[in-house]
Amino acid sequence: MGGLWQGIRRNKNQWWNPASLQYVRVVSSRFIYLFYEREHLMTDMRILLVYYSWKGHTAKVAEHLADLLHTEPVRIEPAADSGMFKKAMKALLGWCSPIKPVKEDLSDIDVLVIASPVWAGKVPPYVNEYISRLSMCEGKRCYVVVEMGGSGAENAIRHLKGRLENKGMKLAGSTWTIEKDVDANIVYDHLIVFAETIHGKKSVSS
Numbered sequence: 178m179g180g181l182w183q184g185i186r187r188n189k190n191q192w193w194n195p196a197s198l199q200y201v202r203v204v205s206s207r208f209i210y211l212f213y214e215r216e217h218l219m220t221d222m223r224i225l226l227v228y229y230s231w232k233g234h235t236a237k238v239a240e241h242l243a244d245l246l247h248t249e250p251v252r253i254e255p256a257a258d259s260g261m262f263k264k265a266m267k268a269l270l271g272w273c274s275p276i277k278p279v280k281e282d283l284s285d286i287d288v289l290v291i292a293s294p295v296w297a298g299k300v301p302p303y304v305n306e307y308i309s310r311l312s313m314c315e316g317k318r319c320y321v322v323v324e325m326g327g328s329g330a331e332n333a334i335r336h337l338k339g340r341l342e343n344k345g346m347k348l349a350g351s352t353w354t355i356e357k358d359v360d361a362n363i364v365y366d367h368l369i370v371f372a373e374t375i376h377g378k379k380s381v382s383s
């Protein structure tokens with residue numbers, strides 16, 4: 178609620194100002210979520226949400242989505258750092274890079290959700306490595322959300338779909354977010370719809 182008044186004050190008390198209305202929209206959608214959607218999305222489904230994030234945008238998306246799905250997000254951590262050029266080349270070539278130990282046995286999981294940034298129209302080598310390590314995942318449903326600067330989401334989703342299908346998984350839904358919208362805190366409504374898709378309450382999203 179504080180955010181709403183701050184937003185209105187910052188806009189010289191003009192509540193009808195488009196920037197103020199944006200605060201009203203964001204705050205009201207959170208109220209709707211707290212009092213209605215949260216209960217509506219309760220489920221027994223065992224969901225594992227894993228993500229990689231370098232600069233924090235995908236982390237923010239993953240945390241919002243995990244909150245909506247009532248799960249704790251699990252972060253993929255690189256085992257060692259490398260330069261920007263190497264990162265981009267490995268992503269472009271679809272290579273893997275070592276990661277720290279992370280949950281990869283899906284025997285006690287019903288649904289896997291992966292959140293990843295778009296790198297070179299594909300995904301970071303750490304995400305490729307994670308998928309290559311998955312075990313007991315055959316026949317399980319998965320969903321992906323990719324976070325990007327502005328282009329390449331479709332290609333990155335296609336890339337992830339191929340890798341996940343090679344592991345015998347079924348990509349049941351996907352979506353993307355854009356960096357500037359994450360910075361402006363306006364992806365929450367979109368993630369509510371995606372969370373409903375994961376819970377099977379809406380048809381599969383784009």
Ligand SMILES: Cc1cc2nc3c(=O)[nH]c(=O)nc-3n(C[C@H](O)[C@H](O)[C@H](O)COP(=O)(O)O)c2cc1C
Nearest residue numbers: 230231232233234235294296297298325326327328
């Ligand atoms: C090596 C590298 C390659 C990238 N390639 C793309 C790209 O092809 N398309 C795009 O829209 N954004 C691209 N980006 C931008 C990221 O997808 C974007 O900044 C995203 O928000 C980063 O997520 P993060 O903050 O979780 O690391 C690239 C970023 C890096 C570091």
